[in-house]
Every structure is written in structure tokens, then in C-alpha cells.
Amino acid sequence: MIDVTVIGCGFMGEFHARAVHEHPLLRLASAVDVDEERADAVATKYGADEALTEHGDAFADADAAIVATPEPYHAEQAHAALDRDVDLLLEKPPTDDLDTARALAERALETDLVTGVSFVLRYDPAYATARERAQNGDLGEIVSGRAKRAITADESRRIGARGHPNFYMSIHDIDALLACIDSRVRSVSAVERKGELADIDVPDSVQALLEFENGTTAVVEGYGVLPANTPGGIQAAFELVGTNGSVSVDTPGTTIEVLNGSFDRPDTRHWPVINGEMDGAVARQIDRFAKAVAGDATMVATVEDGYRAQRVADAIRRAAETDSIVDLDPREDV
Template identity: 30%
Template sequence: MLRVGVIGVGAMGQHHVRIYSEMEGVELVGISDVDKYRVEEMAEKYGAKAFTDHKELLMEGLDAVSIVVPTTLHKAVTLDAINADTNILVEKPIADTLENADIMIEAAEKAGVILMVGQIERFNPATTKMKEIIDSGLLGKIVSISTKRVGPYNPRIRDVGIILDLGVHDIDAIAYMYGGDVSEVYAIAGKDIHSKEDHASVMLRFDEEQAGVVNINWLTPHKVRKMEVIGVEGVGYLDYVDQTVTIHDEKWIRDAKVEKAEPLQKELEHFITCVREGKTPLESGIDGKHALKVALAAIESYNRDSIIKID
């Protein structure tokens, strides 16, 4: 029986709590949040211990913990978990700065604990299917991947702009589909309803003249989460919300068979499997750092109005 905990039980953290509580072979030992009323209410609902200090939760001898706190707190809380010899899933983005990401990655490696980054779209069944199709060669060489992730603004998001909050999803997803890293980035963005950028179009360059385009905003009144993959032999359309994949080529329009499931459940199951078997997670700290590096470069590009090369 693996002993797990959750630090941070806001909107996303509550889903971590729910899923862990339903997992076989997993004991939800405790949850932590600075909101005393909320954490006690959640703990009572799911039969776990409540803590307002995460360090006290980490003293419970946990095998694994989800860290679902504001981005600016990721480094401090992650280092506390590492010092407690606990395997970690930290929600995206991995950190607020590259320096902090490096500190987290190096500390986890030195301690021999797993550091996984919660990039949920990697675990969407539609993503899995599209990746299989690309790797099979059905679409031929991929030359462009574009995404649209738009919807109304959520007032709880105050510490980061849309590129760090939403853009990292698609930066990571496009890099995952190509199986490579971004070499250059150029972004056009602006801020109209938020203190930081609330809409952006981000251009990504990969090797072999391959492109990525990320379109994001908090201005659209309805939620859209889609990807378009263009290959020399066909085009693939992915809908993250509906979990559908459709392939168009010269002869056919075909819907791929996608076994629908809750992406966060798949993600946490993968994390627990990695903890049990000592495997490297699909979204490692290094992957999380790359997505962060590109997102920060996109913000720099927007502020400087220039192309930024990625080392």
C-alpha cells in the first residue's frame, strides 16, 4: 500500500485528492492547505488527516505527494518533499524560474526520488492516439502543428500570465508530438483584462523546418482545446475536450478509435506506477524545464519584439 498526500487543495488539488482516494493499492494519508476550513472539510470527506502546514504532512512517512500550490511556491515545497525522501508530482509549470527548476531537478536526482511534472495533456487519450498516428508514419513527415487553447478568464489565476498558465500545455504537447526541442520562439501578445499577458500567438521552430503555433487567450467566451497536425501525406485533427482524433488524407476521412478516460486519472496512475516500479515518468523534470524555458522565452520575445533562440 503506497502512502500518498496532496499539498494544496484548490480547484485542481481537490481532483488529485478525489482520484487518489479511489485508487487501489493507495492510501490517501493526508492533505495540506493554508485554508483551514477547506482542508478540514476535504479531509473529512475523504477520510484523510488535515494539515495547514505541509511540513507536518511530510512527516507522515509518505511514499509520494502531489504538489498543487501556486507556481511561485513550487521550489520551496518541492525541496521540503525531497528532504522528506518523498517522490513528487508537481503541477505545471515546474517552477517560476529556470534557476529554481534546476535546483529542484538536481535535488531530486541527488536524493534519488522521482520528480514528475503534471502536464495533463500528455495523458489525454486523444494525445496518446495522435502520437501513435504520427509515429506510425501515417501522415508522413510532419511540417506544422498548431493548437488553440482559449476560453474565459478564471479570476483565481493571478500570479502568472496566459503563456505560463496555458501556453506551457501546448508548448509541451507540440514538442512531445515532434519528439524534439524548440530551437527558436517568437511571440505576439498583449494584456487587456489581466496584469500580465492574457492573449498570445506563439511561433515555435523545430529542426528540419518544422513549425509549431500556439494560440491562447482568456477572451473567448467558450472553451476550445484543439490541435491540428499537418503532414505531407495527411492532416490530423485532435479535440482534447471531446477526446477525438480525425485523419484526412487524399482518399479518406477517418475517425480514430480513442478509449476515452479522465486525463488526470491516467496521469496519477502513471505517477504511482513510476513510484512502485522506479520508472522515469513520461513528463520528467527535464521535460518540464524545457516547456518552462520556451514559455519564458516567449514572454521575453513578446516584451522585446524579437526572435529568441533556445539553447
């Protein structure tokens, strides 16, 4: 069995803890959170050996670590795991600023340890199929792309205090585009609208145009003001247009619709519970992590991928705030 510590027992951390608990190759060695009651609750619920409040205490009994804390803590905790020769799965974005993200990505390139970033869309069957069709040439030369993600105002306020929505929301879509388009982003322009979410000092919407070095263009759209009763709590779309065809994805899609005094489209792709066990993209990601730690696979999304997506997200933020075109220096890539 592979002993895993989950550091950060919030919304995503608990999903990771459950996926570890239910995986046949993994054992939850510890649940770590600065909130002792939260750590105790997750440890008890998912059978961890111990609940801890300090991440430094977790590595002695762990083969692998999943870091799901707020991003200002990522760099310290990720480096601490690598210092102890512990394999790492890190929630996105990699860190809270580009310098530390780049340093972590450069270290990840030099280590023999498993180092992955949690981009769950890489494990969503629809997005994965779109990526495969783009990479194997089915679509021909990619001409343009479009990625949209919208969440409710309540969800924006739950997580918005952590910073700009480019880094907790649109970064998924940026990574999805980068994974499909075989070229680096050359420049970024963007606009944003502020008002409804002024109480948490984040924009209501951001729209960006990415220009790639090979001439491909892509649009990234992010919105954080959907009403609370939005079916599934999310609206997302992804599209690629090539010289030989196109591919598109809608989220939550129409896999299941529920009418019972209200209208809903429950999640069937990210973390649904099927026959009493969690399924979906998060569970598939944890399965891939387990196989990578066991030496039977490599991670689909690396820390380098995380840095590249964060770099574009930061450029979008700067372009919108300064009403200017931001050029990305290829020398700053990894």
C-alpha cells in the same frame, strides 16, 4: 498501500485528492493547505488521516507527495519532498522562474525517486494518440504543428493573478508539441494583445511561432477572453502535419452535447465522474503515478519535460513583450 500527501487543496489539488482516495493502491495520508478550513474540508471529504497547514509536517507519514500549490511555493515543497525520500508529482509549471526550475530538473535527473510533472494532456486519449502517431512515424516527417487553447474571461480572472497565461494555460500545448516533435526549439517570435484583462495585468491573447532545429515550425495560440457561457468553458485544438499525413484534436469535442435551456458540452476527458467515480486524464495520471511509485512504470511527463516547456513558455513571453526573436541556447537545456 501507498500513503500520499496532497499539498495544496485548491481547484486541482482537490481533483488529485479525490483520485488518490478512489485509487486501489493509494491512501490519502494528509491534505495540506495554508487555509485550515480548506485542508479540513478536503481531508474529511476524501478520508485523509489528517489535515495540515504546514507541508513540512506531511512527509513523515507519506511515501509520495502531490504538490498542487501556486508555483512560487513549488521549489521549496518539491525539494523538501525529495530531501525526505518521498516520490513526487508536481503541478505545472515546475517553479516560478527558470533558474529554480532547471535546478529542480537537474536534481530530478540525479535521483532514483519518482519525479513527474502534471501535464494532463499526456493522459488525454486524443492527444496521446496524436503523440503516438507522430512518434511511430505514421505521419512521416513532421512539417508543422498548431496548438490553441482558449478559456473564459472569468477563468482568466480566477487564476490570472498567478502570472502570465503562458505558464498556467499555453504550457499544456507547448508540452504537447514538444512531445510530438523530435527536435529542440531553436527560436521563438510572438505577439500579444492587451486590453480586456488589463485589470489583472495579463494579455488577452498570445500567438507565437516556434522554429525547431530540424526545420519544423509550430504555432501556439492562447486566448483568455471567451464569454462565460462558452460550452465546456474551453476551446482547444491541436494539429500536426507531416509528409505522410496529419492528425488533429478538438476540445471539448462533440462526445456529448446537452440542450436544456442552454447549450453545453460537458467535460468527458479531464475529470468526468462516471458511475460515481472520477475518470479521465487526471485519474489516469494518478494511476500512472501509483504504478511508478510501486516500481511498475515510469512517469509519462518528467520534471525535465516541465522545465523544457517552461523554458519555451518564458521565451514566448519575452518575445511578445520585447517584439523580438528570442533564441534558445541549447546549452541551457537539461
